[in-house]
Amino acid sequence: MTSNNIQLDNNGRLKHFLTTEGLNKNLLLNILDHAESFAGVGDRAVKKVPLLRGKTIVNLFFEPSTRTRTTFELAAKRLSADVLNINIAQSATSKGESLQDTLRTLEAMHCDMFVVRHGSSGAAHFMAKHVSPRIRIINAGDGNHAHPTQAMLDMFTIRHHKKDFSRLKVAIVGDIMHSRVARSEIHALTTLGVNEVRVIAPLTLLPARVETLGVHVFHELEAGLEDVDVVIMLRLQRERMRSALLPSEQEYFHNYGLTEKRLQVAKDDAIVMHPGPINRGVEIDTHVADGERSVILQQVSHGIAVRMAVMAMSMGSLVDKQEEKT
């Protein structure tokens, strides 16, 4: 039994969604396939399906967020659930008991699902372990540990443009050390069987022994971008840096900023992604961010469909796509 099994019910179906680590390829593909069928809901005159009617979902955000919180809210509403948004300033909370107290209070209100963002790694696991068995937990980002729905919306975007994962070379560039997105993406990409995952960063922004995750490490941007199909840029997450890990933003841009010129070494049809928020002129040049290879805004739209899929699956409201086929 791995600790990740807490995410699955006895039949191996998604119960809580805490991390992409340890989930099998079929389950990840199921999320993408369900998301595919939800992708059109936003284009309908009535942007709703009744799958979670009568359910109450609480967005519990202990850290600031714009796109993640709003796309979770839209996703829940498009599934016809009732949504409650609770933003809790990080300074007002501490780990352990206070989190448990928050949980008990919300449980008493008969809510069905908590979407949790928290500054501490492991907060969502903690909640899944301690919550009443009828409640589902979705991790919307915990510390620098995991951000599984962001990873899956990125996988959805990659599949949308590239179809077959097995041939792809994907580069993740920048502050890998503090990035929960990078960790969740690396697990998802390797499980989905991409040809090569590269991380490109200065030594100070790489976690120790990162290559044990199955990635190739590059310290030079041009060398790492050579021939890649997908470039995923990351923000410098200064709020998580405990000391100065970089000389200056100008110097960082000089060495690691993605410009049109540098992008030329990637494949001609390479796409550029970024989970947002983007810092123009720090990790990415404004022409690239708004350029024709950028799919950054598509990532945001895809986030709604992917979050609908994950929420509906964990509430047990969907039949496995794989089962449907047999």
Ligand code: NCD
């Ligand atoms: C990411 C996050 O919060 O981890 N953003 C997001 O969810 N859209 C990445 C970041 O903050 O840089």
